[in-house]
Amino acid sequence: MEPLERKNAELLALFEVSKVLTSSFELKKNLFQAMKLLSDYLDMRRGTITLLDPKTGELRIEVAYGLTEEQIAKGRYKIGEGIVGRVVEYGSPMVVPDIGKEPLFLNRTGARIEKDKISFLCVPIKFKEEILGVLSVDRIFDESISFEEDLRVLEIVASLIAQTLKLYRAFFEEKTKREELEKELMERYHFHNIIYTSAAMREIIKTAIKIAPTKATVLLRGESGTGKELLAKAIHFSSPRGDKAFVAINCAAIPETLLEAELFGFEKGAFTGAHTSKKGKIELADGGTLFLDEVGDLPITLQGKLLRVLQEQSFERLGSNRSIRVDIRIIAATHRPLEQMVKRGEFREDLYWRLNVVPLFIPPLRERKEDIPLLVDYFLRKYNQLYGKSLKFKPETVEYLMHYTFPGNVRELENLVERLVLLTEREWIEISDLPFTLNMLDKGLPPSTHSKEKLNSPYNLKKQLESLERERIFQVLKDCNFNQSKAAKLLGLTRRQLSYRIQKYSKGQF
Ligand SMILES: Nc1ncnc2c1ncn2[C@@H]1O[C@H](COP(=O)(O)OP(=O)(O)OP(=O)(O)O)[C@@H](O)[C@H]1O
Ligand SMILES: [Mg+2]
Numbered sequence: 001m002e003p004l005e006r007k008n009a010e011l012l013a014l015f016e017v018s019k020v021l022t023s024s025f026e027l028k029k030n031l032f033q034a035m036k037l038l039s040d041y042l043d044m045r046r047g048t049i050t051l052l053d054p055k056t057g058e059l060r061i062e063v064a065y066g067l068t069e070e071q072i073a074k075g076r077y078k079i080g081e082g083i084v085g086r087v088v089e090y091g092s093p094m095v096v097p098d099i100g101k102e103p104l105f106l107n108r109t110g111a112r113i114e115k116d117k118i119s120f121l122c123v124p125i126k127f128k129e130e131i132l133g134v135l136s137v138d139r140i141f142d143e144s145i146s147f148e149e150d151l152r153v154l155e156i157v158a159s160l161i162a163q164t165l166k167l168y169r170a171f172f173e174e175k176t177k178r179e180e181l182e183k184e185l186m187e188r189y190h191f192h193n194i195i196y197t198s199a200a201m202r203e204i205i206k207t208a209i210k211i212a213p214t215k216a217t218v219l220l221r222g223e224s225g226t227g228k229e230l231l232a233k234a235i236h237f238s239s240p241r242g243d244k245a246f247v248a249i250n251c252a253a254i255p256e257t258l259l260e261a262e263l264f265g266f267e268k269g270a271f272t273g274a275h276t277s278k279k280g281k282i283e284l285a286d287g288g289t290l291f292l293d294e295v296g297d298l299p300i301t302l303q304g305k306l307l308r309v310l311q312e313q314s315f316e317r318l319g320s321n322r323s324i325r326v327d328i329r330i331i332a333a334t335h336r337p338l339e340q341m342v343k344r345g346e347f348r349e350d351l352y353w354r355l356n357v358v359p360l361f362i363p364p365l366r367e368r369k370e371d372i373p374l375l376v377d378y379f380l381r382k383y384n385q386l387y388g389k390s391l392k393f394k395p396e397t398v399e400y401l402m403h404y405t406f407p408g409n410v411r412e413l414e415n416l417v418e419r420l421v422l423l424t425e426r427e428w429i430e431i432s433d434l435p436f437t438l439n440m441l442d443k444g445l446p447p448s449t450h451s452k453e454k455l456n457s458p459y460n461l462k463k464q465l466e467s468l469e470r471e472r473i474f475q476v477l478k479d480c481n482f483n484q485s486k487a488a489k490l491l492g493l494t495r496r497q498l499s500y501r502i503q504k505y506s507k508g509q510f
Contacts, residue, residue, distance in 0.1 A: 010153050013041035017157055021164040025171075028063055031161065035065035042153065044137035045118075046111065049125070049161065050075065050084050051133035059084060059133065061109070066138075071109040082106040087122045087134050093155065095147045096120040117141050123154045127162040135161060192234035194227065195378045198368035204231070204360050211358050212238045217310070219295075219355045220333040222362030225411030228333040229293065231362065236289040241329060244288030249281045252297035260302055261318055270319025282315055286326045295355065296336030296347065303348045310354050330355070365406045365413065372402050375410060379417035391421050393429045400431050432499040435482055470505045473498070 020033040035047030046066035050059050061067070061075030080089045083104055087094050099105045099112060099120050112118055122136040135158045139150065191205045211218065212235045220228040229248070236246045254262055261271075265280030282290060292298070298306065309315045314325045332355045341347035365371065376398055384390055406412050420429050473491065480486040488498040 225409035247285035252294035266318035296334035383421040
């Protein structure tokens with residue numbers, strides 16, 4: 001290259017390098033491009049950026065142009081080791097005119113097999129006085145090339161790289177800090193995965209957080225699917241017992257005789273079939289929390305026995321009269337009206353008062369509609385991730401859901417979102433994708449509404465026709481397993497027309 005030509009190439013290379021370094025947030029890619037530019041414009045063969053890890057003091061090749069992945073992986077040095085290590089140690093450039101003649105040159109990566117023909121230039125990557133790493137290039141050995149000239153260019157490139165690294169690191173530090181803060185905030189408002197924003201739930205969580213660290217007995221009330229078990233776990237896991245057992249027993253799911261054995265455990269030979277002794281749930285929960293789910297379904301005989309455990313913190317296994325002491329915290333839950341049951345003599349009053357130390361009533365979802373969009377978003381993320389999808393809800397779909405009564409509460413909403421994520425083929429979930437309008441039709445329609453309308457207005461033709469249409473649509477939908485496209489075809493309607501009618505006829509059900 002002629003000197004002038006060379007000068008131009010240098011300028012151009014520097015200009016391009018500075019551009020590429022700030023072109024995106026993909027640091028590695030940018031650095032690699034910079035190395036490639038040096039090679040393209042200035043005939044520098046292998047370009048390597050080795051960075052210092054301030055924590056370990058180790059030097060590692062971060063990017064390299066002209067080295068294989070394997071060679072890159074081998075490029076690790078300590079400060080002071082080899083040429084690279086020395087440049088870091090002294091903070092000044094080094095040139096090896098002929099690497100074949102230089103014992104300090106380690107050739108650790110094993111990349112230079114044609115050793116004797118190569119010069120090696122190495123400059124520190126410095127920001128103010130701080131050494132961040134080393135930039136090094138190979139050059140074909142040639143007596144006529146001035147190393148000073150090359151070093152000057154390389155030092156400029158190194159300083160550009162240093163600035164980029166600093167900027168990049170500051171940006172990511174900031175980002176990590178922000179993310180950590182966000183996570184902390186999220187956790188604060190998402191108490192152990194409980195999603196909420198409504199004032200009613202905020203109040204409940206506030207109390208839950210307050211009483212979690214104590215041993216106070218908690219009685220959770222609320223309809224099915226409102227999140228009683230979720231809250232019970234949250235209280236347990238944020239209590240000092242959190243690392244001990246959380247033992248749940250569903251008093252409604254097990255027949256009375258078995259329930260007693262399940263709760264108290266038994267000794268070998270306690271009853272026919274008791275071939276070995278077995279610990280009960282009460283014993284298993286020792287040190288931890290016993291969750292008595294559906295406590296309102298506990299048979300009256302067992303209510304007395306349970307009361308004794310609560311009062312004395314001790315019990316006997318079936319078939320044994322040896323008392324076992326336990327340290328358990330009780331959290332009970334029920335959707336039954338315990339007060340009425342007490343009045344009717346179905347639930348022991350003394351047990352009721354024992355359990356009702358901290359009563360927490362979780363309102364049904366329809367009474368805290370503000371929570372619906374948050375829950376939709378939460379479950380959407382969860383199931384998108386689970387099924388590898390990226391569906392989104394149209395805002396009007398969420399709006400629509402907020403008018404629905406959700407008799408199955410959060411559980412119903414969760415199941416609905418899961419089903420939609422699984423079944424929807426388009427990107428956006430629309431109102432017409434919602435299946436429950438149909439379920440509501442299922443519940444609210446024939447025969448009662450139909451016959452009532454007929455009775456009320458026996459001569460109103462429009463009403464009768466509508467009623468007939470409604471019934472017919474419902475029937476066909478049912479026959480098609482609620483596949484709207486299929487039903488529309490059978491009915492001779494477009495999908496839009498059908499969807500309009502479904503909405504029209506399901507009004508009043510919400
Ligand atoms: N606020 C909430 N945030 C996130 N998920 C929730 C919330 N409330 C309930 N869920 C989820 O809804 C489902 C039902 O909750 P859970 O089993 O706790 O209800 P439950 O009140 O115990 O119902 P049941 O009385 O029928 O046993 C669970 O999958 C739970 O994780
Ligand atoms: Mg439950």
